[in-house]
Amino acid sequence: MATATVRSDLGPDWERDGHDWPNRHGSSFVRAAGLRWHVQQIGHGPALLLLHGTGASTHSxxxxxxxxxxxxxxxxxxxxxxxxxxxxxxARMSLDGMASGLAALLHTLGHRPVVVGGHSAGAAVLARMCLDGGIAPAALVSLNGALLPIGGRAGRWMLPLARLLAASAMVPRLVARFARTQGMVERMIADTGSTLDPQGVELYRRLVCSPGHVAAALTMMAGWRLERLAAELPQLAPRLLLIAGSNDRTIASSDAERVKTMVPGARTVIMPGLGHLAHEERPQDVAGLIVEFARDHGALPPELAAAE
Structure with a gap:
């Protein structure tokens, strides 16, 4: 059973905002690497670590x-x-800082995941952890993964803008205030190329209405550096599955194809008509792909043949 935690940074409050949080029965608060983490643990069997992307949470x-x-x-x-x-x-909101903190969290929890899956920036954190030796899974699943630096004009203005916004104490409060405006969160989600159910939209609204959560997302983006990670991707030890939505307007599915050419043995699956939040739109299909990939690479036993 989860115990209450007090946020001093205007982030979501567990008792107010988490009273009906999805999979709350698996929630607990764990101290590791000098932080109090909200962690969900459910199920039985080999350990599988899931990391959400920038601006999301376990609700994803x-x-x-x-x-x-x-x-x-x-x-x-x-x-x-x-x-x-x-x-x-x-400083600890960087790619390296998050990878180190999560490795410490796993050590505290006593888990050594055999499969890891990350959405968007979460995939980059997992790749960094693998390259640094913080984890040694048999398989890594990238879900619309942000594994390559943003190129072109967008790359030249997005990072400076993120730094500027992250440096302002007022911006997160303004974003949180505007998030209460009818239709704003719906437009943000539509801009990713995805369509979510009303529950999904409401959960994102709760997060974006919290200045602390918004500030953390901006700080994370401002400190994000993927050049070294991209250069080291060919050294990834786990087998890599790249799942991408063909309609992703945040990270083009062509990035998955580019990464495939860089990582020996990598495999891509492009899901037609789905956006950046493909794992929320079609969870059954994504789960099937992950389980199949885990079986193929020894992380799960082979599926028993049906009796004739």
Whole structure:
């Protein structure tokens, strides 16, 4: 049973905002690496770690995690500063800082995941952890993964803009205020190329209405550096599955094809008509792909043939 945690950074409050949080029965608060983390653990079997992307939280796995829990012990934390996890100092909101913190969290929990899956920036954190030796899974699943630097004109203005916004104490409060405006969160989700059910929209609204959560997402984006990660991707030890939505307006599905050419043995699956939140739109299909990939690479036993 989860115990209450107090956020001093205007983030979501567990008793107020988490009273009906998806998979709440698996929630607990764990102290590791100097932070109090919100972690969900459900299911039985080999350990599988799920990491959400920038601006999301464990709610992103509300449908997928229970499906995977039929085969695995699923561990899903809120990233630092996101959801109900505490926010560290700015330097630890970097890719390297998050990878190190999550490795410490796993050590505290006593888990050594055999399969890891990350959405968007979560996939980059997992790749960094693998390259640094923080984890050694048999398989890594990237869900619309942000594994390559943003190129072109967007790359030249997005990072400076994120730094500017992250430096302002007022911006997160303004974003949180505007998030209460009818239709704003719906437009934000539509801009990713995805369509979510009303529950999914409401959960994102709760997060975006919290200045602390918004501030953490902006700080994370401002400190994001993927050049070294991209250069080291060919050294990834686990087998890599890249799942992408063909309608992703945040990270083009062509990025998955580019990464495939960089990582020996990598495989891509492009899901037609789905956007950046494909794992929330079609969790059953994504779960099937992950379980199949895990079986193919020895992380789960082979499926028993049906009796004739």
């Amino acid at each position: 796995w509300r449908h997928l995690a229970p499906l995977l829990a039929e085969h695995f012990t699923v561990i899903a934390p809120d990233l630092p500063g996101h959801g109900f996890s505490e926010t560290p100092e700015r």
